[in-house]
Amino acid sequence: MAKVLSNKSLADNIYFLKVSFKETINVKPGQFFNLKVCRDESYDPLLRRPLSVFDFDLDNNEVSFIYEIKGRGTRALSNYIKGDFLDIHGPLGNGFTVDFNNKKLILAGGGMGIAPLYFLAKYIGVNNDLTLCLGAANKGVLKPLVDYFANIVVELKLSTDDGSFGSQGTISCLLNNSSLGKEVEYDYLFGCGPKPMLEWLQSWMREEGISGEFSLEERMACGNGLCLSCSCKTTDGNKRLCKEGPVLPADEVIINGL
Ligand SMILES: Cc1cc2nc3c(=O)[nH]c(=O)nc-3n(C[C@H](O)[C@H](O)[C@H](O)COP(=O)(O)OP(=O)(O)OC[C@H]3O[C@@H](n4cnc5c(N)ncnc54)[C@H](O)[C@@H]3O)c2cc1C
Ligand code: FES
Structure with a gap:
């Protein structure tokens, strides 16, 4: 579970979401999280929605996302407010190659x-x-x-x-x-x-x-x-x-x- 720190509109249908994890996490650029956007009392939408990591704060175990409202999943996500808890799986996927120097x-x-x-x-x-x-x-x-x-x-x-x-x-x-x-x-x-x-x-x-x-x-x-x-x-x-x-x-x- 992650706690919502902020979920604010940046522009029409575009949101910035920041969550914090209690446990220590480590995230690589290019990885993503799978977010359960339905509330506890409902199973709609049933499937989780994947979002790429926009930013990661290692010291505070905080992850940020930027997402566009495309359908009911992302619309449901936009209704979360500061203090809510989100069921989030991740980090998932391989991420970008990052071992470059002077390139x-x-x-x-x-x-x-x-x-x-x-x-x-x-x-x-x-x-x-x-x-x-x-x-x-x-x-x-x-x-x-x-x-x-x-x-x-x-x-x-x-x-x-x-x-x-x-x-x-x-x-x-x-x-x-x-x-x-x-x-x-x-x-x-x-x-x-x-x-x-x-x-x-x-x-x-x-x-x-x-x-x-x-x-x-x-x-x-x-x-x-x-x-x-x-x-x-x-x-x-x-x-x-x-x-x-x-x-x-x-x-x-x-x-x-x-
Ligand atoms: C690895 C990964 C990382 C992603 N990262 C981001 C991100 O950082 N920010 C962001 O805004 N979106 C991201 N997406 C896309 C995001 O997951 C979808 O927009 C979201 O799941 C749509 O859910 P919905 O219920 O709102 O829309 P739905 O009601 O499920 O669908 C609405 C419309 O969006 C289209 N759509 C749904 N899922 C996808 C998808 N995966 N790719 C392309 N079109 C889709 C559908 O075809 C449909 O036209 C990512 C997807 C993947 C696979
Ligand atoms: S989402 Fe099921 S195999 Fe990738």
Whole structure:
């Protein structure tokens, strides 16, 4: 069980949730928790909802999430208030590769795919040069997320579909219109976001010869490797995103099989 410290709206349908655990926990960037969002007296919705770790405070055993209300599960979650208790499983999944030193790294996030990149940026930003390319539909969604990155030393490149914040277009315009992959040699890319974005990134990375990994999303049920509902096709066979993922090598993922 975790105690809700804060569950506040950041923008239309976007929430920041912070919980604290009594027991000592250790969390790696890119891992996720499976949250039981129904109240004790009801079983609706029955299945837990997975959310990536946005931030982790080791000293206080506190974990933060940023989530968008998509349906009844996330709507139910938005009704929790400070002092409530949440039944949370985790941390789950493999997490990002974090053993980099003095490397030039790109972190590319689209929409709620930005959420797992904050903890990652804090973690690997200490020893590496980071360029963050973040995109979302509009300023209302992107600005509250980007504000968190202000206290980390990173190069930030922003885009919105409607041009209301940063460049107009998708993340592809940030990678194409800049020095990325041209004068600067990048070592590795971390990507998280909608399928079309990952599809574009995968072919761009192949063209530029940049390796990396993607954090992927699938509908999940058990969250512990038993039901196979989160299976994802890869060139190395099917992988369960809750166990072998959610982070997989970018080149192995068969995106149109997601
Ligand atoms: C490993 C992992 C980490 C995630 N991290 C985050 C996060 O940090 N922040 C965040 O906002 N969301 C995240 N998600 C997505 C989140 O789990 C879903 O949006 C949520 O479960 C939807 O539940 P719901 O009951 O509100 O919507 P539902 O009523 O179940 O569905 C509403 C709509 O959302 C779509 N949907 C539901 N689940 C998913 C999913 N897993 N992926 C894509 N579309 C889905 C459905 O197809 C439907 O169109 C993550 C998903 C995974 C698998
Ligand atoms: S959610 Fe059941 S195997 Fe992954």
